[in-house]
Amino acid sequence: MNRRRDSDLNPTITDRIRRLTAPGWMRSVLVRRSVAVALVVCAAVLAVVEHRDPPTPTALVAVRDLRPGQALTAEDVRIASVPEELTPDDAPTVDEVVGRQVTGPVHRGEIIARHRLLDARLPAALTGRSDARLVPVRPADDSLASFVRAGDRVDLLGDDSQVLARDAIVATTPSTDRSGPGETGTLLVAMPADAAHRVAAAGIRDPITFVLH
Template structure:
């Protein structure tokens, strides 16, 4: 009888209970956890190495033209004004200038800080007119203002209306002068600095306009006084 009891007790101990199974599940397997940590650390190190190599390639693979010193609007770029450097691809803006020789001789359209990457909208050209007007059919037209003091109030990026002032035709000379709006919403892309040696002190303003309006303004500027009003 005692032997049967002992046998039943021994057999029962081999069958795991519910609490025993839960305890075994919750008990950590230290060897397996240590291996998992080592594998994870290795994968993270490999990922960091891949990112480092990728960033290194980006920094040396994208040559761009930058300003060698501070530049002012209206300045014509010379060879000593620009230099070529390598920048990471993530730092290079769209339409960045990458040919240093092509940049020389271009006119700066807005202030540029030393080390700043030159782009197409920083230089006078078709892309600047397109960006200013928002249309591929855009032109930049120079306008010589009749009021020299007005140019001191205008800055690059201002929106203006272009007017011509003259006496009404087909009426007598006693009639007052009348203003005709030649173009509305023109964008100022450059206010040219005065050059006393040029013999004329009337300031020149470069305006971006759609092609038809630019042609009308250019034609009127040959014979009539031109002024602008600011928005």
């Protein structure tokens, strides 16, 4: 009697197998208990998975206001959590932006994407032409330069009113804090290669006049 009681309290592997293979209600009870335990474990695992917070999207944002053409340092940006719908598809990493120039003014807290940075693909991206080039242009009039913004479409005229380029796109605008009294800032303008050559040659002699669209 005592041996049977000890066997019930401390079943060996043989006892467990014998019980599982035994006919009748005992086997049914053991099977139901095993299934119940398995269901409880599965429910607990599913609950943990369902309540796990999804990863929060992040992006680089400007720590301070950035001027057009400014080369970025690691101190100019930080990684911030942003809503998923605002996360740019071309979001760069910190290493990818260091040393790159922004194409236009960037305000503090603004998200920085690759298309806001100067690179070899920018002229083609702005104009839609694979032969596009970036040309530094010195405006003939400081006041006119202050009205131009990155992304504006302009026609460029030489000193003799000859049209040098049509539908050129401004990539960067002059930085006001770099231009002293009487100085004219320089813009970078994207245009097809043939127009770029004309503008570059004319700009050696005289400032260029802009016609805004």
